[in-house]
Amino acid sequence: MHLFDEPKIDSHCHVLDPARFPYAQDVAYRPAGQEMGTLDQYVQVMDAYGIRHALLVGPNSGYGLDNRCLLDALQRHPDRFRGIAVVRNDTSLGELKRLREAGVVGVAFNAALLGTAFYADTGPLLRRLAELDLFAQVQVEHDQLVTLQPMLVSSGARLLIDHCGRPAPGAGLDQPGFQALLSLARTRRVAVKLSGFQKFSIQPPPHNDALVYVRALLDAFTLDACFWASDWPFLKAPQRIDMGPLIQQVERLLPDPAERARLWWETPRRWLGF
Structure with missing residues (x-):
């Protein structure tokens, strides 16, 4: 089987369609040009690269608390997306129950954008998620994870950690935030997305x-x-990113097709309920 045909689940991508769903007025960043990507465009990408399912993430950029674009995608393709x-x-x-019935499997906590203090009062929300x-x-x-870790762990909620925890570039494995992330593996209710390398790399x-x-x-x-996740359509990417090279990078990391199947298909399928 060709690499691009191996079944995949993309666990982090966005739909941005301001022509159908205008951006909110009070957002700090409004994606434009190649940063935008409609549902129909992303479905074409999926079909080209063997991506059978995807986890669509409501972006703070453009939409803020407006989930209409996300919910429209879930309604149009209920079997394909969460x-x-x-x-x-x-x-x-x-x-939260209404969102779950619509195909939502979780809620975004974006401390990288909003800061840790923004989430200081979310203990009750985390317990409702649990x-x-x-x-x-x-x-x-x-x-940042050092600050949030006690509240996240004590909540009992299942956690998805975006983009390898976005360690500080060049600071090494011993940096406190990354060590906090590694320690979460012991809880057995935390999964991590191997994605967004451009967000914590100092190399091209x-x-x-x-x-x-x-x-x-x-x-x-x-x-x-x-x-595995693509982060399509690559908001704020400092350099051009394309889907094909991202997939080939997984082949270099995991030459064994059985291991790729676990990363791309079996594990996210089980966790995300596809």
Whole structure:
């Protein structure tokens, strides 16, 4: 089987379609040009590269708390997509139930954008997520996870960690934030996305300096709790990124097709409920 035909689940991508769903007025960043990607465009990408399912993440950029574009995609392709919504910190149990019924499997906690203090009052939200078996999808950078870790662990919620935890570029495996991430493997309710290398690399593509973190995560979490993700359509990427080279990078990292199948298909399929 050709590499591009091997079944895959993309565990982090976005749909941005301001022609159908205008951006919110109060957002700090409004993606434009090649940063935008409609649902129909992404489905074409999926079909070209063997991506059978995807986890669509509501972007803070453009949409903020407006989940209409995300929910439209889930309604149009209910068998193909699951979603991560962006919600208020005081969102009720009833609203979370409605989102779950629409295909949402978790809620985004974007401390890398909003800071850790923004989430200081989210203990009750995390407990509601745990009650509904919804994920807290956490995007942190550098050492932010050290601050959030006690609350996240005590909540009992299942966690998805974005983009390898976004360690500080060049700071090594011993940096506190990355060590905090590795320690979460022991909980057995945390999965990590091997993605977004450009966010914590100081080298040009293929970002070989990121692989030391990737291998450490594979060792700690194993292929039973690691997902692959593209981050399409690559918002704020400092250099051009294309899907094909990202997929080929996985082949270099995992030459064994059986291991790729675990990363691309078996593990995210089990965790995300496809």
